Amino acid sequence: MLENLPVLLSEDEIQKRIAEVAAEIDKDFEGEDVVVISVLKGAVFFTVDLVKKMKTPIELEVMQVSSYVGTESTGNLLVKKDLDRDIEGRNVLVVEDIIDTGTTLSYLKEYLLSKNPKCLKIAVLANKVERRKVDVALDYVAFDIPDKFVVGYGFDVDEKGRNIPYIGYIEE
Ligand code: IMP
Numbered sequence: 001m002l003e004n005l006p007v008l009l010s011e012d013e014i015q016k017r018i019a020e021v022a023a024e025i026d027k028d029f030e031g032e033d034v035v036v037i038s039v040l041k042g043a044v045f046f047t048v049d050l051v052k053k054m055k056t057p058i059e060l061e062v063m064q065v066s067s068y069v070g071t072e073s074t075g076n077l078l079v080k081k082d083l084d085r086d087i088e089g090r091n092v093l094v095v096e097d098i099i100d101t102g103t104t105l106s107y108l109k110e111y112l113l114s115k116n117p118k119c120l121k122i123a124v125l126a127n128k129v130e131r132r133k134v135d136v137a138l139d140y141v142a143f144d145i146p147d148k149f150v151v152g153y154g155f156d157v158d159e160k161g162r163n164i165p166y167i168g169y170i171e172e
């Protein structure tokens, strides 16, 4: 069922663009180090390729979060896996796989800012611009993508398909 999905972004396009994003990040953090927070599970793939292309010294943290929504207008952050280390006074780079409505990321950002980092930047692999409900400023966006359900390179359908090496999509 997840075989031969139409390709939205090829392995090659993904890696080329990640190299550009890595260079941008290196430029911004020149001479400093950064705590990279990879948001499980989908962003693992992007995080690994991104940090390997960066020259900035990093420390790697992982978090797993989700937003739960009481009603359409209220929601909150559920932290399933929290940070192991204090980020107070540190440069922090959050690495996310996708921004859809923006709800999860906006809560995560609020949570991390409450820990008083020196700076907090956000890198996202895929930005579904049309779906945005909550405005979140993004510092690094690898790709703006159309409103399609994407699979592969970390993106899943019920936990399947994350290891497909390219980003494909499900045709409706
Ligand atoms: P939101 O920005 O709070 O709406 O949530 C984004 C989350 O929805 C992501 O972290 C993904 O887990 C999931 N998601 C949204 N769009 C897709 C998609 O196209 N493929 C796979 N997961 C998606």
Ligand code: MG
Pocket (backbone or CB within 6 Å): 039, 040, 041, 042, 043, 097, 098
């Ligand atoms: Mg996610």
